[in-house]
Amino acid sequence: MGEPPLTVAAVARRLGIAPATLRTWDRRYGVGPTGHTTGRHRRYAPADVHRLELMQRALLKGASPAEAAGYALRAAAESTRSTRSTRTPARGGDGARLVMPGAARPARGLGRAAMAMDEVSVQRMLAEAIDADGVPAVWDDVIRPVLAAIGGRALYAGDCVEVEHLVTECAMAAMVRATPLVTTPRNPRPVLLGCTPEETHSLPLYVLRAALARRGLGTRMLGCAIPLPALVAAVRRTAPAAVALYAHLPAHADPGALVHLPRTRQRVHLFACGPGWHDVDLPARVEYLDDLTCAVARIESFIT
Incomplete structure (x- = not known):
């Protein structure tokens, strides 16, 4: 017998x-219970919960809720059609693939290199893509789809954690390399970048810093899980001129971290x-x- 359906709570x-x-x-996104309901209380079957776990995994990799929901629905449908192949653990370059419906060619190429644990190729592809298309495009169209697909495979097959770590570290290194040293910034006062006190996933912040620096804007990077007293002291x-505080999950998004930031003599723009x-x-x-492109444009409009 299968697992019993679960309540919303x-x-x-x-x-x-x-x-x-x-x-x-x-x-909003149609990622909810799909089976029979009893009375007014809707219940989630195991397959429904699985789709939600896929969505959450994509959110953890930086996707927007709409993107994460779309990925979860597509990946779940694809996996139903190819259950055997997705449940076979990958070993290096044995032909195992990632489920990336509609992904662009650079993302598919990066996915193949990642599954082969070919770090040199992953680093080269990221560097070439950033030089050709810029940081926002590579983040949205290449890195995020690959990380979301790896996360989905990990949920289905229980493997690829090592691939996820490899891609994350390579992406972090690529963003650091793509961040120029801004010795004469266009903004007299810097942009402070940090994660909420409970947030440990800082890759999107490094992407934002790289995009801002390539537009001549100065930043100060505080990284992941910055304690509130340290954030207050940094302000x-x-x-x-601005503080951008990052959170992946609602559990890590504490408005109190923004409320308690001190007011300075000059206005500080606050961005969640x-x-x-x-x-x-x-x-x-x-x-x-x-959205990364929106974030760069909005921050730039306020501080220059």
Whole structure:
């Protein structure tokens, strides 16, 4: 017999998100219970929970909620058609593939190199793509689809964690290399970049820093899981023009981290970045940024 269906509250606890977020995902993106319901209480079958886990995995890799939902629905359908192949663990370059419906050719090439654990090729492809298309395009069209696909395969087959780590480290290195040293920034006061106190995933921040630096904008990088007292101290020490605080999941998106930032003599623009803030009620003076290109443009418009 299969697993029993779960209530909204049980699924929310399992995923570590609020029940209201589950209902929003169902209403907006169609990632909800699909089977028979009893009375007014909808219940999630194992396949429904699996799609939500895929969506959450994609969110962790930087996808927007709409992108993550679309990926989860497509990947789940693809996996149903090819269950045998996706359940066979990959070993190096044995022909195992990633499920990336609609991905561009550079993403598919990067995926093949990643599955072969070919670090040299992964690094070369990323460097060439950034030189050709720029940081935002490579992040949105190449890196994120590959990381989301690896995450989906890990959920189905229980493998590829090593591939995920390889790609993440290579992407981090590529973004550091793509970040020029801005000795004479266009903005007199820097942009402070950091993750919320519980957030450990900082790759998207390095992508944002690279994109800003390539436009001649100065930043200060605080990285992942910055404690609130340290964030407050950094604001006081640097008097930034803007603070961009990143969170992947709602559980890590604490508005208090923004509320408690000190006010300086000159106005500090506050930005909540990342999908974790999507359904969070933000303070009036905080702007939500859910897209890299939008984030670069908005931050630039405020500080120059």
